[in-house]
Amino acid sequence: MGFPKGPRRLVAVVAALVVTAAVAVIVHRVLAPAEVSTVARGGYPAAAPPAAGVVGRLPVAPLIVDSRLRVYAAHRQVYADRPVDGRHRTTPYWSYRRWPAELTGVVASGRTVVSRWSDGRVVALDASSGRVLWRADGPVPTASGAVVRRTGAATVWNPRGLYLTDLVDGRTVVVVAGAADARGMELVGGRELWRVNLPGDCRSDVGTTASGQLIGVDTCAGPATVEFRDAADGVVRERWRPPGGPDELVVTPLGCRTGRSDCPGLRTAGPGDAGGRGWLLGGGEPIAAPALDPAGATLIDEQAISVLDGAVVGRSARSGAELWRSAGLGPARVLAVQPGRVHLLTEANDLVTLDPATGVQRSRFSLNVGSDGTGWVPGAVAAVDGYVAVERLREPVDPDGDDQRYYLTAEAVILAAT
Known part of the structure; x- marks a missing residue:
């Protein structure tokens, strides 16, 4: 069988070129760097602080932004949902995705969400719409070697280098x-x-x-x-x-x-x-500030907060003078602090919130949702705008285990309002 000649050969060559061009276009579309921004279509939600208690559970760690939105991190995407007190994760309010760069960190101030990417790019988004506010070139992140867990807590709650x-x-x-x-x-x-x-x-x-x-x-x-x-x-x-x-x-x-x-x-x-x-x-x-020396002590409003012999003690960080003492909690640990609130976790996984100025209790409730129970160990924690979000880890904690073994449930993050 010979090669086509004349018009037939020309048609074959043209057909081959068309196929090659089509494949090149497809490869370019799939592999070329890309940015996809899906902006919000609904109205910006109002801030409405809910009553103290467990709000719900989520499969990924939320970054509370402007008391109105929850912002999440995925492998190559940063996105938000609403309302902030929704019981479960909902359809994205807005989304921003890049390819092939990976998302390495997210921080927020007011209505500005700043994302950092593995190629060094820094992109700021408007929280109210998801629109890009600005882009800039930054340094390529240092390789940490840390395991990136499925909740994305390290990316939104404790981003390194951002x-x-x-x-x-x-x-x-x-x-x-x-x-x-x-x-x-x-x-x-x-x-x-x-x-x-x-x-x-x-x-x-x-x-x-x-x-x-x-x-x-x-x-x-x-x-x-x-x-x-x-x-x-x-x-x-x-x-x-x-x-x-x-x-x-x-x-x-x-x-x-x-x-x-x-x-x-x-x-x-x-x-x-x-x-x-x-x-x-x-x-x-x-x-x-010797009042901050004990392991587990933390700082808020120049007060050192620590747990001593079952009592929560507030001391002046500068002088060490005791300002207040709240007893009766039993074995407990300081979980997190935020302006106007000190959050403690009891042995039974009750979340107790105190006023850091006086030690007066603001709220107390069990960190339990549905039929999950309280037989878990806290992992990463974030506290902002009156909310507390906690990763729940399976007992005994296996830091080398896969995500299914490491986390308590598929919806491992419990969100509470205090």
Whole structure:
């Protein structure tokens, strides 16, 4: 059998070219970088704080935004649903998707949701509509090697290398840090304020202070040193080591507004130490706050909150003086804090909320929904706008188990209003 000749050969060649072109178009559409934005079609919901109690359960971790929406993270998508007090996850109110980049972090301030992607791109969205407000190039995220669980809690509640902080002039800065550099961008408009090179593996970021600084730990030239970089211009204003501290430091921010952003205090400890030393942060060198030394102590409104012998105690973080004491909870732990609220979890998994100014109880109820029961261990936690969301882990906790073994149920996150 020979090859076609004349007109038949020409038709065959043309047909082959058409097929090749069609395949090329399909491959391009499937594999080419893409951005898909599905904006909101309904009205922006009103903020309506519900009565104290369990709101519902969700399969993924919600980031409460503007007291009106829940924002979630997927592998290549950030999306929102409503109402904020919905019992289950609902059809997306808006959605933003990128390909082939992966979503690595989400933070929010007011009605602005900022997402960070594996290719370094930073994209800000309007929470009320899902429309893109601005895009900017940022540093490629540092590979953490951490397991990304199905709830996405690490992405929306504690994103590494993506922080917010407020300057004294009222501006909010988005600080983005990667393996080789860090950048500061204005939340409004996305204008880049500064860019600095970083030394790499011998330095890590911890979070931001409530006074407008990026906290880092530098081990490049000797013992671990904490540095405070001004978020307005990227200049390191303070390099500090705790007096008599170990050469290696574990630095944990305390009392942060969300995740590791806007933190008014920190604790320093050696590797493996159960406790450590607590410090208050301001514009200069950290101030010792012994009331924050005990493991489990946290900070809110310059008060150190801890559980001692079954009683919750509020002390002045500066003087250590006891301000109030709330007894009768039995074995309990401080679960989270937020403005105007201290949240504790009892041995029976009751959620108890106290007023941090007085220690007076605001609410108490069992963290149970449906027939799930209370036989679980808390995982990641987030508290904002009067809400508390908790991952529920299966007992005994197996950190190396797959998601089905690790989580209590398919809808592993319980959401409560306090």
